[in-house]
Amino acid sequence: MQSLRVELGQRSYSIHIGSGIIGDTTFFAPVLSKGPVAIITDTNVAPLYLQALQNTLKALNKDSLVITLPAGEESKSLDNIQLIAGHLLSAGYGRDCTLCALGGGVVGDITGFAAAVYQRGVACVQIPTTLLAMVDSSVGGKTGVNHPLGKNMIGAFYQPRTVIVDTDTLDSLPEREFRSGLAEVIKYGLINDPGFFSWLEDNLDAVLARDTEALAKIIKTSCRDKADVVARDELEGGLRAILNFGHTFGHAIEAASGYGHYLHGEAVAIGMVMAADLSRRLDLLRESEQNRIFKLIKAAGLPTLAPRLETSVYLDFMKVDKKAEGGQIRFILLNSIGNALITGDVPPAAIIQTLQAFMERSA
C-alpha cells in the first residue's frame, strides 16, 4: 500500500493506492462526514464492486443510499445532477452527508460536481475503477458535466476528501479502456517527467501485462506528477494548463468524430501525436524525440490518426475549447520530452499542416 499527499492548504488530501483497499475501513473512517453516505456508481461497476464498498461502510455503521447511473458519457449531464439531488433530498440528506464516487471518469466527474453544488458543497470521496480515472480525473478537483454544445462546459474545481485507488479493480477493465488510460500516463512523462517516459519505454511490456508492481508504479508516478502541477496551480491560472497536453487537438477530435467514437485517452493519444508534430514543425522539438513519442504511443496500442474531415471543423471546435482566450487557440507544446510550454502564438498554417498529416487517408 502506498499513499501520497496533494498539498492544497485547507483542501489537502491523500491518495491511497493498493490491492483490495476498498475493503479496508482505515482509509474511509477519517474522511467521512458525520451524516449519511451516498454511493454514486454505474451499471457496469455496481455488480463488481458495490457490495465490497457497502460492506466497508456498514462496518463503519454507515448505511448508504445507492444511485446507479447508466454506464457511459451520456450520464454526464445536468439532468443527472438534478436527479442525484432529488434522491439526496428525498432521503433527507443534509450538508453533513458524504458522496462516494465508485466508477470511472464519468462517475467521478458527475459525483464530484454533485458534491460541489449539493447544498453548496458536501464531502466527496473518489474511488476510481479505471486506469484513466485513477491517473487523471480523480486527481486535481476538476469536476463537471457536459453541455449539448461542449464537453465539461459546466463544472467546478472541487477537491475530494480522499482518493482510494484499489488496483484490483483494474482486473476487470477491458483492454481498450486500459490502453486509453495509458495515454494519460504517457502524458505525464511527456510534460514534466522525462525519467518516467524512459521507464515507460523500457517497461511497456510489463505495464501491458498488468504486472502488479508496474501498475502501482505508473499510478503513483502519474498521481504524483499531476499532484505536483495541481498543487502549484489549483485553479488553472497558468501552469496547470500543461496537463491539457494533447487535449486541444484531442477534445476537437472527440467532438468532431462524435463523442463515443474514440475513448477519451484515444483522442488524447492522437492529440499528443499532433502536438508533438506541431512542436517539431515550429522547431521546438527535435525529430528524434518526436519519433520516440510516436513509437511509444503506437506500441501502447493507441491510435495515431484522426478521422478525415475538413480542417475547419477541427479548428472551430478548438476555438470553443476552454483554453481558448478571445478566440485564440492556446496550445501546449513540447521543447523536449519532459518539458512543456503553453502558447497562443501558433501560425494557423502549421496547425492545418499538422491536422492534415494525421488524418486518416480516406473519409
Added chain:
Amino acid sequence: MQSLRVELGQRSYSIHIGSGIIGDTTFFAPVLSKGPVAIITDTNVAPLYLQALQNTLKALNKDSLVITLPAGEESKSLDNIQLIAGHLLSAGYGRDCTLCALGGGVVGDITGFAAAVYQRGVACVQIPTTLLAMVDSSVGGKTGVNHPLGKNMIGAFYQPRTVIVDTDTLDSLPEREFRSGLAEVIKYGLINDPGFFSWLEDNLDAVLARDTEALAKIIKTSCRDKADVVARDELEGGLRAILNFGHTFGHAIEAASGYGHYLHGEAVAIGMVMAADLSRRLDLLRESEQNRIFKLIKAAGLPTLAPRLETSVYLDFMKVDKKAEGGQIRFILLNSIGNALITGDVPPAAIIQTLQAFMERSA
C-alpha cells in the same frame, strides 16, 4: 457615492452604492475580464435599466450578449443554467468572459451560479435592482438555483468581482417588494447591530418614504453588517449561520404555503417574529425586547402570521433545511436585540407552541 470592501483574501471585492452609478464606467472598467460580457436580466428589469447598462459597457468597447429570463422564482432552475451556458457557448464565450447580473435576487442567484460553473468559473458583476438583493443576495457569494424538492438546494459559494448598487433603481420597486427587503434590513439590526435596530425604530418613516439619505444608510449598514459576518466565515462553517435568523421558520413557511404566496422577505419577517417568540419561550430573550421586534416588523408593513397548517408540515420542511444536521433542526435565536446564538437544542414542544401562536386563526 459610498464604497465598502468585503475582505476575503484573494476573493475580496468592493460594493459601490450611489445614485445613477449604472451609468458610470468607473466601477466597471477595473473588474471586467478581457473577454466579452453577457448581461443576464429578467422581463421586468430589462425595459427599465438594460439600455443604461449596455451604454456603459459600450463606452468600454464591450458589446454585450443579453439573456432575458422570465421574471419570477421559477426562473431559478438548473434548466436555465443549461440555457445560459448554451447561449454563451453559441456565442463562443470562453473563460475570459464576464457575466453581469442585472435584477433582483433571482437574477443575482442564477447569474452568480452560472458564473461559478460555466467552464468551471468566470467573472461575475452583481447589479442588484431590488432592496432585498442589494442588502442580501448580492453580498456574501451565495449563489444557486432551486430544486423541485427544495429552494436553493443546488448552488455554490462564489464571490462577485464587484457589486454595483444604483439606488435610483429603487424608484421603480413596488411597495410590497420594498417592504419585503426591509425584513432583511431589520434582521441585521437584530443579529448583531443593536444601534442600527434603534436607528430603524427612530427613522422608519423616512425609510418608508424612501428618503435618499435613509436608503443609502440602510443599504450601506446592511451590507457592512453582512460583510463583517461573511468575512469571518465565508463557507458558513459556523458564525455565518446567524444570517439565517428567521430563515428556518421562513423557508418552511415559503415551502409549505407554496412558493410565490409570500415574498421571501415576508416569510422571513414571520420567521423572525417566530424566532423571537421561541427565544422568549426558552428564557433567552426578554418579553419587552420581543415586543419591540414585533412592533417594528408590524410598523414596516410586514406580515406576522403564517398560514394555518398542521405543525408537522412545517416541521418536515424545517428538517430538510440546509441548516439541519442529522435530522436535527438548527435555530438561530436571540439573547437580546443585536446578539444572536445558534443552537440545535430546542425542545420540539416549544417549536410547536411558537408555530401555533403565529398561525392565522382560520384555515
